[in-house]
Amino acid sequence: MMRVSTLALVVLTIFVLARGSEIRYDGYKVVRVVPQKYEHLLALKALQGQTGHDKVDFWLAPRQVGVPVDMSMSPEVFQRLYASFNLWGIFPTVIIDDVQKLIDAQKYVTYDVEADFDYSQYHTLSEIEAWMKNITDTYSDKASLFEITKSYEARTINGIKISTSTSPDPRPAFWMEGGIHSREWISPATVIYMTGQMLDNYEALKDFVDSYDWYILPVFNVDGYERTWNGDRMWRKTMSVHGICTGVDPNRNWDFHWNENGASSDPCSDTYAGPSAFSEIEVKEVANKIASIANLKGFIDFHSFYQYWMSPWGYTTELPKDFKDMDEGGKAACDALEAVHGTKFEHGSIANIIYVASGSSADWTYGKQDIKYSYGVELRDRGEYGFLLPADQIIPSGEETLQAVIALAKFITNNP
Incomplete structure (x- = not known):
């Protein structure tokens, strides 16, 4: 019994240290391959199931023939796989030569807390939390903080409500959120900038701001986001504990077609749907x-990356009854976006434009809450x-x- 207890203690100690330690990505490469036939897709999907030292982190998952697949991997795994890729006939291109160098460039910027945000x-x-309090205090006639809950690790999840209405009747409302996947830093940063x-x-954007009551959640996955700053920049999931593995994919955990295609039952997977919806x-x-x-009336869950404006469904390639209007709304958004800096986005349904993903936020808001204009971006x-x-x-x-x-x-106003 003493041996078992000692072994359990050692395993627990390693687990705790792993959660608290800083993971570095020195020499890690991001490699792009383009599968040329179905057998290539199967080979790449087989890599998704690997864990431990052989794990390949898919930044762009295998989807279909002719569509790029991006993978981050250690130098050792790269050496082993490079020859295999060439033998398969899917010749790899190195997109990022050293992941850690980009991480260092992103994170280590001196910030004066006394200066303006x-x-x-x-x-x-x-x-971000200090900014949220400051901006809602500054514009208390238009904005207020609202608390949603405490996270798994007991952090407060706050949102911002912007409402300029003085009428007792509620205006149509619009929800925007960022940071559901914690490593996608451009998502919270973009939501914060827009807020x-x-x-x-406000005076320049008055008609726009006044048209809805806005509910804005800059950082959804607060525990995961904290982990990306203090431990593992590439962390994606929540921080709940499931056996020897940590975290659930919060965009596979919604109670609508939960844990079907495009989600995993493996607690160590980056797309783990959780033990239950x-x-x-x-x-x-x-x-x-x-x-x-x-x-x-509107819902947007902001992610990164690949420049897609997507509507339901995610759990199936079949299209919902409102798809025509939803996609036209997406097209209007993409056209306006492109007019600013020339950035081209594609629009379409989640499952058809990127991959099948069940238990997602946009599917739930549309399928369960009847929010017609629900998007994942x-x-x-x-x-x-x-992600960097x-x-x-x-x-x-x-x-x-x-x-x-x-x-x-x-x-949305013109096409309710």
């Missing part, structure tokens, strides 16, 4: 908050930097995405 930089969770513009430049306190309570809002870029988009792209991303949301809001 710098929208052109990525920020820690504590800096700042809506308040700092809404097992994650963060997902369950965000859903409860959304369900409590009357007259909610993949922001910049097309893979040159992927340089900070100098934050403002351009915010500028173009804001114009997309303005166009979409107008489209």
Whole structure:
């Protein structure tokens, strides 16, 4: 019995140290391959099931023949796989030569907490929380903080409500959220920039801001986001514990076609759907908050990357009855976005444009809450930097995405 207890203690100690230690990606490469036939897809999908030292982190998952697949891997795994890729006839191209160099360039920027909030930089969770309090205090006539819940690790999840209505009757409402996948830093940064513009430049954006009550959640997955700043920059999931593995994919945990195609039952997988639908306190309570809002007309869950503006369904390639209107709304958003900096987005249904993914936020808001205009949006870029988009792209991303949301809001008003 003593041996078993000692072994259990050793395993637990290793697990705790792993959760708290900093993981580095020195020499890790991001490699792009383009499968040329179905057998290539099968070989690539087989790599998705590997864990431990042989794990390949898919930044763009295998989807279909002729569509790029991006993978991050250690130098050792790269050496082993490079020859295999060539033998398969899917010749690899190195997109990023050293992942850690890009991580260092993103994170280690000196930030003066006494200065005005710098929208052109990525920020820690504590800096974002301070900004949320400051901006809602500054514009208390238009904005207020609302608390959703405490996370698994007991962090407060706060959102911002922007409402300029003085009428007792609620306006139509619109929900925007960022950071459901914690490593996708451009998502919270873009949402934060747009929120700042809506308040700092209210007079210029008055018609847009006044048209809805806005509910904005800058950082959904607060525990995961904290982990990306203090431990593992490439962390994606929540931080709940499941055996020897940590985390659930919060965009596979919603109670609509939960844990079907495009989700995993393996707790060590990056697409682990969780032990049950809404097992994650963060997902369950965000859903409860959304369900409590009357007259909610629009929903956007911002992700990165690959420049897609997507509507349901995610769980199936079949199209919902409202797809024509939903996709026309997406097209209006993409056209307005492109007009700012020339950035081209594609629009379509989630399952058809990217991959099948069940238990997602947009499917739930549309399928369970009847929010007709529900979207999942993949922001910049097309893979040159992927999840490690340089900070100098934050403002351009915010500028173009804001114009997309303005166009979409107008489209929804005109096409209820």
